[in-house]
Amino acid sequence: NAGVMQNPRHLVRRRGQEARLRCSPMKGHSHVYWYRQLPEEGLKFMVYLQKENIIDESGMPKERFSAEFPKEGPSILRIQQVVRGDSAAYFCASSPSNTGMNTEAFFGQGTRLTVV
């Protein structure tokens, strides 16, 4: 059973371009979470999705950022018109369908975005 798969591992974008980060959850997991880790900081929650639904996007910046988790395929975190401040590591985590109070989330290895 493969773990949470994120790609690409490293992504370089010029200011103003779009960044698309992909996350394939563990098999059997239908809950996906995105976190951002800015340099020398801890991880900050961005968004929680289930298949075709955004459940909690309280940590998402109001502009330029969007996320989706379609019925088929990976979850996508999309950043439009990237700026230098978007440079960070973006982590995806997934948890099983039967999410209960004591369910843990499993993390991917992250995508490191560099905006030049």
Next chain:
Amino acid sequence: AQSVTQPDIHITVSEGASLELRCNYSYGATPYLFWYVQSPGQGLQLLLKYFSGDTLVQGIKGFEAEFKRSQSSFNLRKPSVHWSDAAEYFCAGKGGGTSYGKLTFGQGTILTVHP
């Protein structure tokens, strides 16, 4: 507001010495608490977790943590550190009323191990 705080940004220990990494939490009710380790350029690996029951939790790689409600702490310990333990360690928590995996992370503690 719910929060997790790691007071120590950087800790250095000698190989073979004991280790304690501090974590304090602020939650209205008993939280669920986790310790993760992140090696350079890697993702997060779960070391251990506390949900309820025995307040001393055993994890992987010889780590343990103790939940102390009176001190709002969940410190991570290891009796004898190995050079391979050098990494960044994150304490994380979620509220008891949160039915899904949304976590609040501490700022992290970087562990350096001297030979």
